[in-house]
Amino acid sequence: xxxxxxxxxxxxxxxxxxxxxxxxxEHEEHENYRSSRVAQPVTPQEKATVALxxxxxxxxxxxxxxxxxxxxxxxxxxxxxxNHFSTDATLAPADHKTIQNYLATHxxxxxxxxxxxxxxxxxxxxxxxFVREHREVTKKMVTQxxxxxxxxxxxxxxxxxxxxxxxxxxxxxxYGRWE
Amino acid sequence: xxxxAIVSFFSMSLMAASPEVVxxxxxxxxxxxxxxxxxxxxDAVRGKEIFTSTHTxxxxxxxxxxxxxxxxxxxxxxxSLTGKVIDPLSPRANPQRLTSTxxxxxxxxRNFMDVxxxxxxxxxxxxxxxxxxxx
Numbered sequence: 001x002x003x004x005x006x007x008x009x010x011x012x013x014x015x016x017x018x019x020x021x022x023x024x025x026e027h028e029e030h031e032n033y034r035s036s037r038v039a040q041p042v043t044p045q046e047k048a049t050v051a052l053x054x055x056x057x058x059x060x061x062x063x064x065x066x067x068x069x070x071x072x073x074x075x076x077x078x079x080x081x082x083n084h085f086s087t088d089a090t091l092a093p094a095d096h097k098t099i100q101n102y103l104a105t106h107x108x109x110x111x112x113x114x115x116x117x118x119x120x121x122x123x124x125x126x127x128x129x130f131v132r133e134h135r136e137v138t139k140k141m142v143t144q145x146x147x148x149x150x151x152x153x154x155x156x157x158x159x160x161x162x163x164x165x166x167x168x169x170x171x172x173x174x175y176g177r178w179e
Numbered sequence: 180x181x182x183x184a185i186v187s188f189f190s191m192s193l194m195a196a197s198p199e200v201v202x203x204x205x206x207x208x209x210x211x212x213x214x215x216x217x218x219x220x221x222d223a224v225r226g227k228e229i230f231t232s233t234h235t236x237x238x239x240x241x242x243x244x245x246x247x248x249x250x251x252x253x254x255x256x257x258x259s260l261t262g263k264v265i266d267p268l269s270p271r272a273n274p275q276r277l278t279s280t281x282x283x284x285x286x287x288x289r290n291f292m293d294v295x296x297x298x299x300x301x302x303x304x305x306x307x308x309x310x311x312x313x314x
Contacts (some may be wrong), residue, residue, distance in 0.1 A: 061261045086238040087260065092281060107186035148262045 049102050056091060059114060062089050063161050066106035068124045069114065074103035085122075124172050125150035137172075146173035195270040195312040196277035203280040204215060210301035218302055227309025229303055236294045244307075245292055252314040265289045277312065 041050040045078065057063045066074065078100040081089045112127045113120065121127050125134075135149065142150055153160040156178075159169045170178035196204070211218045231250065236242030247265055248256040253272040254263035266272040277283060284311070287307070291299040299307070 060258050060263055062263075082292075083237070085260070088289040090285075090289060092285065108302060145262075145281060 012098060017054060021062055049098055053099050053102055060087070060089070061151055063163060064124060064153070066103045067126070068130075069108060069110050069121060070111050071104045072105040073121050074107055075100070077122055078103065078120075106158075123151075139155075141172050144174060200277045200282045200283055200308075203283065204305055206218040206306075207301045207305040211305060214301060221289070221302070221305035223306070223313045225303075225306070226306035229307045230297075234295050237292055237296050242294045246289060246294075250285045252311060259268070268311055270312060272312075277308070283308070298299055 041047040054063045069077075077084070078096065081091065081096070090096075112129055114128070116126070116128070119126075124130055130150075141147065141156075147155040153165075156170050156172045157165050158171055159166070167178055173179060208218075208221065211221075211301045217295055230244045230248075242259075244247045246259045248268050251267040257263070258265060266275070268276055271274040279307050288298055289305050291297065291303070
């Protein structure tokens with residue numbers, strides 16, 4: 001009986017796994033973002049690192065989840081902070097090192113730039129995945145003052161700062177839900 | 180002695196900066212004197228001019244500290260590029276301001292680069308900090 005129970009549990013797990021896998025094609029990336037919340041560190045040291053990242057990078061814009069770009073993008077960003085989208089975003093050397101390591105550790109394992117003809121994306125919005133996911137979003141929705149640009153994830157993704165980008169959480173200012 | 184303590188406490192609150200930032204300004208003052216023998220202390224009027232005047236910044240466009248911080252330092256500002264809200268600069272409106280030398284030096288360097296496309300001199304930094312303290 002016990003064996004049977006184990007078998008049925010295993011079968012359920014397998015079925016569930018197969019279902020999740022089938023779902024992955026469309027939503028794999030979303031699942032990744034949800035499980036990789038910047039705001040959910042574990043050890044005290046991680047907490048301190050995330051707090052530093054959120055404070056320093058979040059001073060001027062949303063502290064984007066590191067999983068949105070591969071390591072080589074983050075390295076390029078961190079190596080050009082003296083001219084970061086035309087502003088000086090330089091950090092104290094120790095903080096710079098901590099943040100660069102944090103980004104490298106949590107960067108996307110997928111390169112995400114296969115269609116970019118060798119270019120290294122600095123903007124998340126340049127990556128083919130982002131472009132595809134936002135292809136139906138009109139220019140007017142993005143450039144309106146309440147949003148300003150694609151850089152402001154949290155203008156529409158209401159849980160973006162928590163690392164969640166589910167469709168049902170979307171509220172586009174002056175347009176509403178995305179469904 | 181008690182009188183002295185009260186006076187020093189009073190002058191501290193007038194300064195509206197933490198002891199470490201006051202110490203940093205003393206160092207700026209020494210450097211300013213070395214760089215300019217006629218230097219005779221920081222000046223909030225000069226600081227206001229630094230803060231409110233328009234220059235060709237890092238982006239090659241007209242830029243002023245007030246582009247993001249607004250002219251009223253007790254009010255919140257807004258990052259002119261991203262739209263992110265910036266807490267008030269005035270230490271009276273925002274007690275977190277001018278409490279950390281690390282923060283102060285970081286932002287002075289960045290923002291002089293953004294607005295003036297160069298770093299500020301010791302005198303300019305002290306002047307603008309003096310202006311911020313008095314607002």
